[in-house]
Amino acid sequence: MPLETTTPRRRVHIIGGGPVGLMLTALLQTMGDYSIHLYEKRTDYTRTRMVKLDTYLVADSVESYCIDYIDEENVQAVFDRTDLEEGVASRQTIAPDLRALLLEWTLGFCPLNTIERALSDLIDRRGTHSVERITGVVSAEDALTMAGPDDILIDCTGSRSLLRDHISPAFGGEGGQANVFKVRLEYALVITFLYSQTYACNESCKYYKNAENHTYKFIPAVHRTFYDQGVSHVTGIVNITEDEFNSMPTRVDSGWMRENFHGVTASMDRFIDQIKGETGGEIIGELEIVRIPLDLYHARNVSSRKWHALGSAADHPFVNSQAFLAGDSAIGSPYFQSISLGFECAMFLAGLIGQQDLELREKFDRYENFMYKQWLRVYMRSKMIKHNKDLFETLDDTLALLQKLHIY
Numbered sequence: 001m002p003l004e005t006t007t008p009r010r011r012v013h014i015i016g017g018g019p020v021g022l023m024l025t026a027l028l029q030t031m032g033d034y035s036i037h038l039y040e041k042r043t044d045y046t047r048t049r050m051v052k053l054d055t056y057l058v059a060d061s062v063e064s065y066c067i068d069y070i071d072e073e074n075v076q077a078v079f080d081r082t083d084l085e086e087g088v089a090s091r092q093t094i095a096p097d098l099r100a101l102l103l104e105w106t107l108g109f110c111p112l113n114t115i116e117r118a119l120s121d122l123i124d125r126r127g128t129h130s131v132e133r134i135t136g137v138v139s140a141e142d143a144l145t146m147a148g149p150d151d152i153l154i155d156c157t158g159s160r161s162l163l164r165d166h167i168s169p170a171f172g173g174e175g176g177q178a179n180v181f182k183v184r185l186e187y188a189l190v191i192t193f194l195y196s197q198t199y200a201c202n203e204s205c206k207y208y209k210n211a212e213n214h215t216y217k218f219i220p221a222v223h224r225t226f227y228d229q230g231v232s233h234v235t236g237i238v239n240i241t242e243d244e245f246n247s248m249p250t251r252v253d254s255g256w257m258r259e260n261f262h263g264v265t266a267s268m269d270r271f272i273d274q275i276k277g278e279t280g281g282e283i284i285g286e287l288e289i290v291r292i293p294l295d296l297y298h299a300r301n302v303s304s305r306k307w308h309a310l311g312s313a314a315d316h317p318f319v320n321s322q323a324f325l326a327g328d329s330a331i332g333s334p335y336f337q338s339i340s341l342g343f344e345c346a347m348f349l350a351g352l353i354g355q356q357d358l359e360l361r362e363k364f365d366r367y368e369n370f371m372y373k374q375w376l377r378v379y380m381r382s383k384m385i386k387h388n389k390d391l392f393e394t395l396d397d398t399l400a401l402l403q404k405l406h407i408y
């Protein structure tokens with residue numbers, strides 16, 4: 001009787017079980033014969049901040065892939081039509097259980113830990129026995145050691161990426177230049193509240209509700225919460241200076257704000273009074289206030305392509321294994337865009353890994369190329385939003401407005 005031969009399962013190490021690491025795991029779980037090792041340092045999902053996924057994640061046509069008029073031309077300028085058609089077609093191959101979740105999350109704002117828990121439960125519920133979870137902190141050294149020949153290693157550890165400075169030879173070692181390009185767009189307070197009425201806000205509403213706010217204008221992005229009809233989830237940004245940013249704790253409540261930054265409180269009060277006057281609703285619960293620097297960045301290398309190209313000339317684990325950066329490890333953007341970008345990148349990477357007969361060099365090139373195009377897209381969109389915000393802040397001051405304009 002001939003001996004039965006089995007091809008060993010391909011080992012995939014996913015470091016970081018935040019939304020993007022979980023999404024990648026859920027995608028790969030149903031795609032092929034992989035042995036997935038998912039490493040996460042947290043024991044529970046506790047981040048309650050509200051996030052919104054963009055509808056382009058479930059787009060069923062190239063036209064619906066664009067977010068808005070700012071995005072549409074950028075997308076057409078950066079991507080080939082065939083890239084876009086392939087991307088849209090690949091969404092149809094996502095397993096129905098995962099697609100159902102994506103459809104739900106694109107309807108409105110949703111707590112981050114609801115997304116993380118739902119993905120985590122989905123992975124467990126499927127019972128494929130192909131995913132092993134390892135709880136604990138992974139160091140860069142651990143990661144380099146675990147990468148056996150032909151293994152795939154994906155860094156999903158977020159904005160403080162574990163492997164960003166190891167993934168490419170030029171950036172490793174002492175004195176190496178960091179593998180990142182970063183622009184600080186502004187310092188901001190992200191302020192969130194729930195409002196008891198349905199409330200939508202367009203650009204003129206943003207302007208008139210801030211009419212008496214000469215500083216600290218609150219600029220909201222408004223969507224109805226999907227789980228509670230009629231309740232509006234309002235998240236917006238107030239621009240602050242670097243000194244103000246440095247003088248406050250990361251998270252504060254409205255009492256602290258009233259005592260220490262009366263100007264911000266007065267501006268919020270005026271804004272909220274205007275909404276109440278219009279729709280007769282009430283704020284539900286407390287305002288949530290977080291201070292964050294709004295950074296736009298990308299890793300110049302998002303794969304170990306350059307280690308691979310060195311071949312036997314280098315003694316490094318990434319010569320024979322494959323490493324990729326995904327999610328906030330690779331690209332970070334403000335203005336409520338980042339998770340969607342991370343999910344998009346997870347979908348593309350999973351699709352690429354699934355193409356078993358594709359040459360490794362080709363895989364690296366395609367991923368680098370795709371991620372660079374995503375970077376261009378989000379860079380252009382974020383700069384445009386920031387520019388529009390700057391103009392908006394000075395609309396009533398013609399001189400200040402003119403100083404912000406540069407027309408060839």
Ligand SMILES: Cc1cc2nc3c(=O)[nH]c(=O)nc-3n(C[C@H](O)[C@H](O)[C@H](O)COP(=O)(O)OP(=O)(O)OC[C@H]3O[C@@H](n4cnc5c(N)ncnc54)[C@H](O)[C@@H]3O)c2cc1C
Pocket residue numbers: 015016017018019020021039040041042049050051052112136137138139156157158159162190290292326327328329335336337338339340342
């Ligand atoms: C206040 C605030 C509001 C936001 N609002 C929005 C929004 O409305 N829309 C939006 O799209 N985005 C928003 N974002 C950004 C969004 O949260 C991130 O883009 C998203 O969480 C990135 O997902 P990720 O999986 O790439 O990284 P992360 O969410 O950072 O997950 C990384 C995971 O890796 C784990 N990890 C890290 N290091 C290690 C290690 N060494 N070993 C083991 N595990 C490790 C972490 O515990 C974590 O679970 C917001 C961010 C902030 C701060």
